[in-house]
Amino acid sequence: MKQHWLTKRFLSFFLLLAMLLSLVLGTVYLGLTAPLHPGQFLYPLQNFGEQVQLTLTEGQQAQAALSLTLADRRLANLASAAPKATLAAVSALNDALETAVFHIHALPQAEQEIEFIQFKALLHRTEIVLSALEPDDTGQIEALTNRVKGWQGADTLAEVAAQLPLRTPIPRLGTAALVPFLADGVDHTAFPLTEGHADLACESCHTDGTYANTPTACGDCHLLQPVTQSPNDLLFVNNTDLWLVYPKHFTGTCESCHNTSTWQMAEFDHTGIVECASCHEQDLPLQIVPEIVLISYSETAVSPTHYTTDCQQCHTDTTNWNLFSYDHDGATECQSCHSQNIPFSHYPGKCTDCHTNIEDWSQYTFEHENDENSCTACHQADTPDQHFPGRCTQCHSDTDDWATLDVNHTGLTDCLTCHQDDTPALHYQGSCQRCHSTTTWADISFDHTDYQDCQSCHSEEQPPNHYYGQCNSCHQDITWQDVTFDHTNQTDCNGCHSQLTPNSHYPGYCGSCHLTTAWVQVWITHAGMNNCTQCHHTP
Structure with missing residues (x-):
């Protein structure tokens, strides 16, 4: 009987142990695979497993990265949540965002920058998802939306963390190691703790009790600001292009431009520096575009027509970028700098054919002798409507005075080609040169010999009820007023x-x-x- 009782107790213990082990393994499985969403029956067990995984993760950097991953997972749950589970997903996302801020803020200040940028990108995606939700009666969605907007307006991680409720860090054991107790007068000459470094905690640089061979280069702690390529990079964290540093950043030492009191660039000694674009690429002018353009998210801020050679050819004053001068001696190609000054339908030849005064672009002169181009290549806009279609030089021979005309009429018999607008209404239909000469248009002389039909020219001068016979019965062509019959x-x-x-x-x-x-x-x-x-x- 006693043996049977012991066996029963053993089986009960074994069954309880198996159930406990199954619960632990199930929790671990749920925490690693995350198949459940907020609002489902076993989701609290999965969330517990995720938090245990976060606590057991080694290293603050890894914990911060995992907290961002969990927050991103909760955002995906909210985006795909059924209407009944929306509020549970909102609450879970709010907790995950708080946890992410807590772990990022726990990092050393030098390591917070990259994680904070990823957090801001996560907030951008969160705002997009929340904007698609209908308001709820409890106000949870509106509260989280306002909180996200407040965090987005913060410039630093400290401002974001200050908005969180106080949270006591969970104590944890550190890695066992010998801890040296240094004297107050330790020699720190190799890396003076002044200005911005004066208030650093020892653990900010010396981790895990290691003091020897600590890196001292600026780049070991201060990472360059990442470049955002497009809105898609903000929506998809896994796009590695989002975290690229400036590809053309100055390759010299950080202290050439920066000091420890502020990271903002201070004075720079340009002596001996011959490469400018690594610092001043963003100062290049923007391209002039039409009013209607295709939407583009390109980060290129350089006009394609900007002068492509060394900046120092024009910019020699390192204190004022807007002051520039250029030695044009020997320069024959102008458009790389002056393409924006070219009017529409401009002369397609070399600029130096006309513009020789580099101080005043509006002053120009052109040597027309032996020029093979037609006049209209430059003067098309000066041609009146219904103008003579022949060569300009048949009339315009003075290149200094366009208004002065000198036409050699020898061999020209079709006057109307040029003088159609000078012809009065109901004018004589015959050849112009029968009355007019090319020396003076107003003086008229006509040989009336063999011309009997006076009315073809003089019908307008005939009074009403005039004699209907031939004019020469009374009038002579010498003087019209003297009448003899x-x-x-x-x-x-x-x-x-x-x-x-x-x-x-x-x-x-x-x-x-x-x-x-x-x-x-x-x-x-x-x-x-x-x-x-x-x-x-x-x-």
Whole structure:
């Protein structure tokens, strides 16, 4: 009976031990694989396993990195959470972010920078996920959103950590090692603890009780600021390009520019320095772009047309980058510096063909002799509409005065090619040179020999109700105003003189009373005239 009782106790103990071992192994498995999400039944067990893993991780740097990984895992849980599990995921993410800040802030100050940048990138992704959620009645989502925005506005990790509730670090055993107790007067000449290094704790540089052979170079503690390539780098932490340092940073010693009181660049002795881009690449001018451009996240801040050779060719004053001068002697290629000064549709030839005054770009002169290019290569914009399509030099021979024209009209018979706009309305349709000469346009001379149709030119000068016969019956081409008419054999006086006939005038033949030599002199032979009232009315 006693043996049976012992066996039963042993089996119960063994079963309890097996259950406990299964629970521990299950917790470890859940902590490592993280298959569960906040809000699920066994998630607290998984979270416990993750926190145990974080506590047992060796080294503060590794703990900080793992805390960021766990926070990123909680963010992924929130992004894919079902509506009923959203608040549980928000709460878990809030705790994970606090834990990450705690472990990053526990790092030595020199090691915090990279982790803090990754934390800021995590906050950016968190803001994106939270902005897609609907507000909840409890205000948890709004509270976390405001907290994230506050952390994003912080410039330093210390400002972020100051917003957290106080948390007591969990005591842990350090690595067993001999601890030397140094005297107060230890020789620190090799690395003076002054200015920014004056308040450093010993453990900031001497870890695990090791004092000998501690690195003293600036780069051993102060990592360069990483370069963000694009918004995608902020969304995906695993993009290694995000953590690249400046590729063209000055390769000399840090103390050439920096001092221990402040990391901001101080005075730099440029004597003997011939390479500028390693420090001043971001000072190169930006490219001028059109108003409508394609969106680009390129970090290139250099105009492709900027002068590509040594900076010192122009910038010799190291105290003022904006002051520059260039010795143009021997320089024949201008566009690498002056492409932005070229107007639209400009002369495509060499700049030095016109611009020889390097002090004043607006002053230019061009030697037109033996130039093989056409005039329109430079002067197309100066050509009026409907201009003569021939060679410019047929009219413009003075290259100093464009307005002065001198045309050799020899052999030119088509005047309208140039003078169409000078032709009045209803003008004579014949050849211009029949009336005009090339020496003076206003003086007109026309040889009327063999021309009988005067009205083709002079119809506008004919008065109303004018004699309808040929003009040369009365007018001469020498003077238009003097009129002479041979009335011999002309019997129709009214054809010309109807306007001169008084009212109720004798309706008979004019020649019965009037002479063509003296119109006012009237005489009539009354022989054979029996009807006096035709001319003489009764008083």
